[in-house]
Amino acid sequence: QTSGTYKLVVADKTLTASGAVPAFRYVIIYNDTATDDPLICYFDYSSEVTLAKDDTFKLDFGDQLFSLA
DSSP: OOSOOEEEOOOOEEEEOSSOEEEEEEEEEEOTTSTTOOEEEEEEEEEEEEEOTTOEEEEOOTTOSEEEO
C-alpha cells in the first residue's frame, strides 16, 4: 500500500458496573484475537474515575477511533 487513509471506526459502548470498580484513569483498546494481545491505543481521562454499583460509563469514540494516513 503506497497511499490512502485508514480509519478505525468503533461503536460507542456503555458499561454498567455490577459492583464497586477500583479507580482507573486509562482505558486501553487491544487486539484480543492476536497471540500477544497487542495494544491498539489508550485513552487518558486525566484524573481517576470511580464507579459504584449500577453506575454507567460511556466510551464515546466519536466518528472514528483514529486514522492513519
